[in-house]
Amino acid sequence: MDEQQGRARRPGGRSARVRAAVHQAVTELVRERGYGNFAVGDIAARAGVADTSLYRRWGNLQALLSDVLLTRLNAQSPMPDTGSLAGDLRTHAANVAREVTGPDGLALVRLTLALSGEGQQGLQARDELLADRTRQLQAMLDRARGRGEDPPDVLEVLDHLLAPIYMRVLFGAGPLTPDYLDGLVDRLLA
Amino acid sequence: MDEQQGRARRPGGRSARVRAAVHQAVTELVRERGYGNFAVGDIAARAGVADTSLYRRWGNLQALLSDVLLTRLNAQSPMPDTGSLAGDLRTHAANVAREVTGPDGLALVRLTLALSGEGQQGLQARDELLADRTRQLQAMLDRARGRGEDPPDVLEVLDHLLAPIYMRVLFGAGPLTPDYLDGLVDRLLA
Structure with missing residues (x-):
């Protein structure tokens, strides 16, 4: 492989x-x-x-679909390395918001849902796709810790930064303004 | 109507x-x-x-599908009225978690996604479905304010209580334990 x-x-x-x-x-x-x-x-x-x-x-089909989406996500929303945790999280939130409000922005949600209904191969492809993005996010948080900052854990970033962004787009619940996105980061780091 | x-x-x-x-x-x-x-x-x-x-x-089809799901959600996850804000939010989180981990738990996400791709009728059906649930949640928060409590606003509940629950199930990211759910409520009320 x-x-x-x-x-x-x-x-x-x-x-x-x-x-x-x-x-x-x-x-x-x-x-x-x-x-x-x-x-x-x-x-x-x-x-x-x-x-x-x-x-x-x-x-299999599931692994192929995951690879295609992962390649696109990594190209369009690479994990930032700005030199500070707050800068990285703000940039990442802005990238994800730009991606999810684009023409096929809910592709990750769509593929994840589709894979969830396709048995063991589907779940494995879903988990590998998400594990790759999670590893990159973890590396970003590890760099912050290495600089002496006190980063949240990766699941807190999922819960309180990424989940709200996805859910607001999915539910059509209000625009993802820069103030809103920065507010999510401030709250996460508070 | x-x-x-x-x-x-x-x-x-x-x-x-x-x-x-x-x-x-x-x-x-x-x-x-x-x-x-x-x-x-x-x-x-x-x-x-x-x-x-x-x-x-x-x-139309979209309005019919929304009505069916809304009827089910209202039957399976009615908004609680426990007499305290923390009690209501804990009960609601537990109800939503039970619902989304059930056999067709991601139905709300699936329908919302499907409706998002079906033009104006789809978006209208999506918005009416979510508006109904939002009104009920708002009524729960208004009751808390009426008792002299200081509730979060409805979008904060979406962002920091409901979105993490949905996203963890969608991404297969860890079990929704009672401790985890209560922790989301504590963080929201902190």
């Missing part, structure tokens, strides 16, 4: 081209049909590759 | 029987196919009533 991912990330190779075509195909299918309404065969046909090569590289 | 709802709630009449059959049909279709994968005609066929009578009573 590591060796395959290493190959996939080497720019310019066939592996990288397949990966890009597959990611594009998934993005389009999610937009057109929604999660749960297409299969590995649909992705393969649209990307112009064989089903078998997708199964070989990703193992 | 009020007069229709009044009729629908009168037990024993034809109207109440139709309502019960329609609610049962929706519950089954959601379980079998998921939101977004059935139409008013499917509900009518399963409930043994004419499409036209569903449109006459509910107006």
Whole structure:
């Protein structure tokens, strides 16, 4: 798996081209049909590759969908490193808010929900996706501790910074203004 | 609409029987196919009533789905009235936690997401569903203020009590223990 991912990330190779075509195909299918309404065969046909090569590289549909979304999240909302805990949390909150209010902003919620209904493979793909983002968030908090700051734990960040942002968008409950977002950070650090 | 709802709630009449059959049909279709994968005609066929009578009573699919879920939420998680703000919030948190960890616990998230993608009728149905629950929560907080307590506002309850509960279930992030739930309430009231 590591060796395959290493190959996939080497720019310019066939592996990288397949990966890009597959990611594009998934993005389009999610937009057109929604999660749960297409299969590995649909992705393969649209990307112009064989089903078998997708199964070989990703193992199953759920792992493939998670990989696509994780790649996008990591590109669009990389964890910040501003030099201070408050700065990192404010920047992260602003990034997440920008992401979730975008055209496919609730993709993480949509995919997580879809995976929750797809048995063991679905739950495993969901957990790996979230574990990757959690590790990055943990590293950000660890850097703060290393500077002598007193960071909250990662679940407190989930509960009191990320959960309100997601829930307000999901429920259409008020705009995510900079003051509101900074207020969530202040409350978390109080 | 009020007069229709009044009729629908009168037990024993034809109207109440139709309502019960329609609610049962929706519950089954959601379980079998998921939101977004059935139409008013499917509900009518399963409930043994004419499409036209569903449109006459509910107006559209989105309003019908919202009504079914709201009826269930109000039956399973009625807003508590324990005589104290902390008691009400603890009881409400425990009720919501029981509901969301049940067999179709993420129904509110699923329906809200589905409605978000269905244009103006969908958004209106979503907003009416949430407005009804919000009014009940507001009434609970108003009772506390009337007793001389100092309640949080309704969006703070959404952000720091309900959002974490939903997000932890959605992300599979740790069990909703009584200590955890009471801790959310203590933090909200601190």
